[in-house]
Amino acid sequence: MSQQSHSTSSHSDQKKQVAVLGGGSFGTAITKVLAENGHTVHFWMRDGNQAREVAEQGTNQRYMPGIQLTGDIRPTTDFSTAVQSAEAVFVAIPSKAFRAVIQQHAADFCNDQIVVSLTKGIERHGFKLMSEILQEEIPRTRIGVLSGPNLAGEIVNCDLTATVIAAKDPDVRRTVQGLLGCEYFRVYANVDIYGVELAGALKNIYAIVSGLAAALDLGENAKAMLITRSLAEMSRFAVSLGANPMTFMGLAGVGDLVVTCTSSKSRNYRVGYAVGKGASLEDAAAELGQVAEGIHTLQLVKEKAEDAGIYMPLVRGLYEIIHGGASIKAVINGLMMAVQNSDVEFILPRTLTY
Ligand SMILES: NC(=O)c1ccc[n+]([C@@H]2O[C@H](COP(=O)([O-])OP(=O)(O)OC[C@H]3O[C@@H](n4cnc5c(N)ncnc54)[C@H](O)[C@@H]3O)[C@@H](O)[C@H]2O)c1
């Protein structure tokens, strides 16, 4: 479907003021959806040259080459200008910089303003998710999380896409559905913020594993085994931390896992593929030139799982390959020869192996 020929129709007729924070791939994709839905989008980014390019050319070549942005988009490097009149603020800042940006500008947010994290990562210090950072830094706001199978490069082409808004406040869920929903973008609702957010962060690790497996050409059965055991592992982890296991049956769980583990459009998958072909992690990340959150999430989840005694053989195996110098062949052999266990452990409890 061509992005040039697309005609839009939002589910809501009301045109609103909104803000998007972060001028990368996903910030640009969500800005495009919102602007095509007729909203005024205050698009905050740190790079003045990039803001000028968006204002003057309607493009963001560094992150979305060849894509034309239309509608009422107001790029700015002034944070206060971006958020002051916004009914809802969408945050697409990588997890490493997320708290610093929100903390620095906390005073600019309004009471009861809707603030939605689009970021799929975890903060190193204290294993905090982005909604928890928002709650700590700007508790005066109403918080939501948007996550799902959402490759930015497809959204900007108006390819059919669905996502999930998770929020406790029903008005937050309805408002976000109204702002973003259109003929190519569908927004489903959930209340399990922690599960939706954790699913988005965890699947990046398994996308690296799947990319690595693809590089080795392990076969179709192996692909299915990996994705399904990834789902078992990530839901085991999330449930241990208090998430609802049913969330993992939805778009933010299995949906995002499938798209990220099967597509070379995923940056995490591409990093895994490059490592599988013999590149170092550093070279693979540098070659990408964009964020691949799974690289950082891997280390945090491995440490957290060990501390909490949660069995995560795929996380441990990937960590050993990337950081421990283990051979891929030896790790695969270790995984295949481990104790044969329960398929769905919510039905048949797993035999404890450690
Ligand atoms: N790209 C996708 O398909 C996609 C889809 C869904 C969710 N996400 C998530 O969105 C988040 C952002 O990813 P992205 O794809 O936009 O990454 P990206 O690499 O394309 O862009 C990152 C952007 O963040 C900006 N940035 C970094 N540090 C900053 C700071 N300190 N202050 C201000 N801006 C800063 C960069 O300048 C850049 O514009 C990630 O957590 C990612 O997992 C991405």
Ligand SMILES: O=P(O)(O)OC[C@H](O)CO
């Ligand atoms: O390109 P990735 O690997 O960061 O994945 C992008 C989105 O999270 C897919 O839903």
